[in-house]
Amino acid sequence: xxxxxxxAGGKPVTFPQYLLLNAKRFATxxxxxxxxxxxxxxxxWSEQRDEIRDLALGLKAMGLVEGDRxxxxxxxxxxxxxxxxxxxxxKAIPVPVYADSVADEIAYVLxxxxxxxxxxxxxxxxxxxxxxxxxxxxxxDIIYDEPRGLRDYDHxxxxxxxxxxxxxxxxxxxxxxxxxxxxxxxRASDGSEVSAILYTSGTTGRSKGVMLTAAASVKxxxxxxxxxxxxxxxxxxxxxxxxxxxxxxxxxxxxxVVGLCMSCPESPETVSQNLREIGPTFYFAPPRVFEGLLxxxxxxxxxASRIKKWLFDHYLAVAKKHGERIxxxxxxxxxxxxxxxxxxxxxxxxxxxxxxxxxxxxxxTAGEAIxxxxxxxxxxxxxxxKQLYGQTExxxxxxxxxxxxxxxxxxxxxxxxxxxxxxxxxEVQFRSPGMFAGYYGDEDKTKETMTPDGWVMTGDAGIFDxxxxxxxxxxxxxxxxxxxxxxxxxxxxxNKLKFFPNIKEAVAFGHDxxxxxxxxxxxxxxxxxxxxxxxxxxxxxxxxxGLPRVYDMMAxxxxxxxxxxAAEPMMAGAQIKRFxxxxxxxxxxxxxxxxTQKVRRGFIAERFExxxxxxxxxxxxxFIETDMTFEDGRKGVVRATVKVVDAxxxxxxxxxxxxxx
Amino acid sequence: MNARVKHVELHAEDDGLAPGEVIxxxxxxxxxxxxxxxxxxxxxxxxxxxxxxxxxxxGAGKTSMLNVINGFYHxxxxxxxxxxxxxxxxxxxxxxxxxxxxxxxxxxLFKGMSTLDNIMSGRTLKMHRNFLWQVLNVGxxxxxxxxxxLKVEEIIDFLEIQHIRKTxxxxxxxxxxxxxxxxRALAMEPDLLLLDEPMAGMNLEEKEDMSRFxxxxxxxxxxxxxxxxxxxxxxxxxxxxxxxxxxxxKIGDGTPDEVKNNQDVIDAYLGVxx
Numbered sequence: 001x002x003x004x005x006x007x008a009g010g011k012p013v014t015f016p017q018y019l020l021l022n023a024k025r026f027a028t029x030x031x032x033x034x035x036x037x038x039x040x041x042x043x044x045w046s047e048q049r050d051e052i053r054d055l056a057l058g059l060k061a062m063g064l065v066e067g068d069r070x071x072x073x074x075x076x077x078x079x080x081x082x083x084x085x086x087x088x089x090x091k092a093i094p095v096p097v098y099a100d101s102v103a104d105e106i107a108y109v110l111x112x113x114x115x116x117x118x119x120x121x122x123x124x125x126x127x128x129x130x131x132x133x134x135x136x137x138x139x140x141d142i143i144y145d146e147p148r149g150l151r152d153y154d155h156x157x158x159x160x161x162x163x164x165x166x167x168x169x170x171x172x173x174x175x176x177x178x179x180x181x182x183x184x185x186x187r188a189s190d191g192s193e194v195s196a197i198l199y200t201s202g203t204t205g206r207s208k209g210v211m212l213t214a215a216a217s218v219k220x221x222x223x224x225x226x227x228x229x230x231x232x233x234x235x236x237x238x239x240x241x242x243x244x245x246x247x248x249x250x251x252x253x254x255x256x257v258v259g260l261c262m263s264c265p266e267s268p269e270t271v272s273q274n275l276r277e278i279g280p281t282f283y284f285a286p287p288r289v290f291e292g293l294l295x296x297x298x299x300x301x302x303x304a305s306r307i308k309k310w311l312f313d314h315y316l317a318v319a320k321k322h323g324e325r326i327x328x329x330x331x332x333x334x335x336x337x338x339x340x341x342x343x344x345x346x347x348x349x350x351x352x353x354x355x356x357x358x359x360x361x362x363x364x365t366a367g368e369a370i371x372x373x374x375x376x377x378x379x380x381x382x383x384x385x386k387q388l389y390g391q392t393e394x395x396x397x398x399x400x401x402x403x404x405x406x407x408x409x410x411x412x413x414x415x416x417x418x419x420x421x422x423x424x425x426x427e428v429q430f431r432s433p434g435m436f437a438g439y440y441g442d443e444d445k446t447k448e449t450m451t452p453d454g455w456v457m458t459g460d461a462g463i464f465d466x467x468x469x470x471x472x473x474x475x476x477x478x479x480x481x482x483x484x485x486x487x488x489x490x491x492x493x494x495n496k497l498k499f500f501p502n503i504k505e506a507v508a509f510g511h512d513x514x515x516x517x518x519x520x521x522x523x524x525x526x527x528x529x530x531x532x533x534x535x536x537x538x539x540x541x542x543x544x545x546g547l548p549r550v551y552d553m554m555a556x557x558x559x560x561x562x563x564x565x566a567a568e569p570m571m572a573g574a575q576i577k578r579f580x581x582x583x584x585x586x587x588x589x590x591x592x593x594x595x596t597q598k599v600r601r602g603f604i605a606e607r608f609e610x611x612x613x614x615x616x617x618x619x620x621x622x623f624i625e626t627d628m629t630f631e632d633g634r635k636g637v638v639r640a641t642v643k644v645v646d647a648x649x650x651x652x653x654x655x656x657x658x659x660x661x
Numbered sequence: 662m663n664a665r666v667k668h669v670e671l672h673a674e675d676d677g678l679a680p681g682e683v684i685x686x687x688x689x690x691x692x693x694x695x696x697x698x699x700x701x702x703x704x705x706x707x708x709x710x711x712x713x714x715x716x717x718x719x720g721a722g723k724t725s726m727l728n729v730i731n732g733f734y735h736x737x738x739x740x741x742x743x744x745x746x747x748x749x750x751x752x753x754x755x756x757x758x759x760x761x762x763x764x765x766x767x768x769x770l771f772k773g774m775s776t777l778d779n780i781m782s783g784r785t786l787k788m789h790r791n792f793l794w795q796v797l798n799v800g801x802x803x804x805x806x807x808x809x810x811l812k813v814e815e816i817i818d819f820l821e822i823q824h825i826r827k828t829x830x831x832x833x834x835x836x837x838x839x840x841x842x843x844x845r846a847l848a849m850e851p852d853l854l855l856l857d858e859p860m861a862g863m864n865l866e867e868k869e870d871m872s873r874f875x876x877x878x879x880x881x882x883x884x885x886x887x888x889x890x891x892x893x894x895x896x897x898x899x900x901x902x903x904x905x906x907x908x909x910x911k912i913g914d915g916t917p918d919e920v921k922n923n924q925d926v927i928d929a930y931l932g933v934x935x
Contacts, residue, residue: 037814038826148819149877269824 013191074121191215220434323380486573783848
């Protein structure tokens with residue numbers, strides 16, 4: 001027997017071991033919820049164990065053995081989460097895949113991982129897999145959750161989830177020792193096996209399979225759960241892609257370690273309603289979700305009655321002034337406290353309730369820089385929103401902000417048990433308990449990512465501030481120089497632009513060029529609403545984006561960014577000289593964004609080359625033809641003449657005191 | 662997902678007919694309004710379990726045909742046989758009670774009511790307790806209500822409209838209203854479902870969704886479907902058999918392929934030089 005692990009009497013070192021433990025210590029506590037036919041259904045930890053056991057034994061009967069890879073494709077459903085644990089209980093390796101990937105992307109991942117079985121959500125995914133089945137020779141069987149529409153399919157290699165579980169139940173009822181063997185198998189593990197392979201979203205090129213070992217994953221989750229004082233009384237709503245490290249970590253890993261209750265939304269469209277019904281205590285969302293929430297609140301307030309609007313504006317000002325100080329337990333005069341208390345009764349409380357944030361103890365955001373105003377807005381309402389910095393290779397956490405020590409422009413100090421250093425070229429490197437074991441089937445890439453002394457290179461450029469908080473500036477390889485010698489960090493500029501609600505996406509250019517120029521994408525919700533209120537009519541996204549008044553609006557935003565940049569000595573040289581508003585929205589389906597909505601700079605530069613030329617050759621407009629992909633995979637072509645506009649730049653710092661604001 | 666709630670299967674009632682047997686038959690039916698002949702001397706049949714399309718240029722008499730089938734119009738001549746019984750003058754509610762449900766060309770929902778209530782209204786004919794019981798909302802009436810609600814939830818799940826369960830339908834975009842209307846028709850668990858231009862005014866994606874719903878209703882619930890539709894691509898894709906009308910006369914009848922190659926049909930659609 002090994003020295004660690006439950007069989008040695010120690011703490012659990014795998015998630016299935018935690019499953020058995022939770023089924024004992026929290027037997028009747030809720031483990032999983034899902035809204036079905038309009039009613040929330042709940043599974044307790046012991047029921048969840050039984051579901052997982054039936055599935056595991058069924059999979060075993062189908063021939064799943066240790067080391068097999070098993071793909072999981074779909075949205076957040078209890079059965080798909082059970083599939084993770086069932087596979088792990090047999091030491092098989094779950095490989096989750098983004099549900100909205102097109103067939104080719106899925107085929108690539110499944111092939112690369114050498115998957116044998118796939119557990120998928122519904123007919124849509126079955127169709128997708130079957131359409132590329134010829135390219136995935138290793139894939140033998142597909143198991144589906146929702147039978148709808150699949151009745152007339154050939155079922156020789158296609159199975160209903162329930163029948164697999166039934167198979168498991170039959171096997172165990174005819175041979176009583178199977179259950180005991182299954183549990184014994186789980187207990188025997190020392191946690192050294194690979195617990196999951198998570199494919200990165202592929203900001204650069206093809207996605208890579210990050211291998212995470214069981215014991216490391218468990219250790220990382222234990223650390224952060226303790227850091228945020230999580231208990232079995234916590235509730236989370238799992239709504240982010242289950243193939244993404246954030247969901248797998250925050251909901252599955254932390255969930256098993258503390259024994260909390262995970263809820264799955266009824267459908268992707270009902271997330272906001274379900275959030276309100278469940279009222280999670282722990283919540284994660286990327287900045288753009290918070291952005292969307294703020295935009296929708298503001299738009300609704302535009303249509304509110306005058307009294308409500310006055311109340312809202314008044315108490316928002318109070319919150320802005322005192323809210324964060326109160327949240328952090330700092331000193332605030334009594335009058336301000338009373339005013340904030342009133343505001344809480346009248347505005348903040350009801351608002352938190354509408355957003356489903358009433359019970360939140362800890363909320364995180366990460367993935368991108370968050371606008372300071374946006375960040376403060378939610379914190380001032382009394383929501384403990386914090387930032388973390390992480391990546392798949394770390395099994396999420398690298399840094400995290402502590403309660404009460406939070407600021408908008410850094411991502412906090414190193415998370416528990418994580419070591420961080422900044423390399424000479426400015427790159428952030430780390431060592432952590434959850435650190436990955438390598439890229440699956442790609443030794444070379446693994447070597448490229450690790451330093452000889454065993455640190456992981458993040459590829460991000462960052463600096464530590466005086467208090468030891470990490471500040472991420474940009475991707476290390478994206479930081480460049482203008483021909484004038486000025487430092488140019490594209491993401492830094494783009495983020496400043498994106499903090500305006502009217503700008504959805506921005507792409508900056510400037511490396512080895514004379515000046516900085518940007519593409520802008522308008523935010524259809526915000527700008528559309530503005531157009532409606534100002535009686536501006538438009539027929540399409542393209543028309544709206546090209547309107548002169550929209551250009552004026554964008555020019556004002558660019559101007560503000562230039563003032564801000566002028567106030568920062570390091571960045572003053574990289575002000576925006578020219579810009580244009582793109583005629584189409586940047587889309588993941590067209591390959592312009594990654595599936596996690598990050599800009600793919602190189603691809604965009606190639607695709608819109610004529611526009612970039614126009615930015616730098618001084619012309620005032622440029623015709624362009626781009627092909628685009630519709631949701632059903634058909635192709636179309638968009639043609640447009642895009643205007644290019646000059647922006648005003650400012651001399652550095654001292655002349656503009658107001659720019660410091 | 663199946664899960665915990667007792668699974669109620671929605672099904673067309675078993676009427677003793679095997680798939681492929683004739684469920685509805687029209688013999689030499691004619692309908693005129695004053696001097697205008699809307700339908701003249703048309704005969705065709707609908708077989709159990711099939712998707713039957715009725716197509717034709719504008720004013721060909723398609724909607725009149727549906728109205729005749731569900732008893733809204735009464736033909737001056739001809740015989741309509743439904744499930745082997747020749748039908749005399751029938752009122753729309755009798756048609757509904759006998760297992761024929763329909764949707765309308767321009768959505769006819771209760772705009773101020775929620776999606777849920779609209780679909781629930783489709784269950785009215787299945788309610789056994791009378792109005793008084795329902796008002797009191799006790800005992801058996803309550804149980805019945807729950808049972809119906811479960812069926813309605815099944816439909817909501819089927820049509821993927823959970824997110825608008827409590828939204829007043831007047832606020833919904835057109836495509837979703839169409840889906841709710843289909844939901845209400847399905848709530849009747851009809852043997853024969855009449856769809857009047859289910860995809861009018863929809864974009865491509867909505868059309869694809871609707872096509873899939875129609876196919877699923879047909880295959881999973883075993884519902885026979887007769888539909889009118891202008892989008893030829895859709896009609897040819899999803900129907901088993903097509904009947905073509907022009908100026909109130911039948912000019913073609915058969916599988917999509919047969920109809921596509923029928924010279925009269927081509928002439929009617931593309932025009933013919935005289």
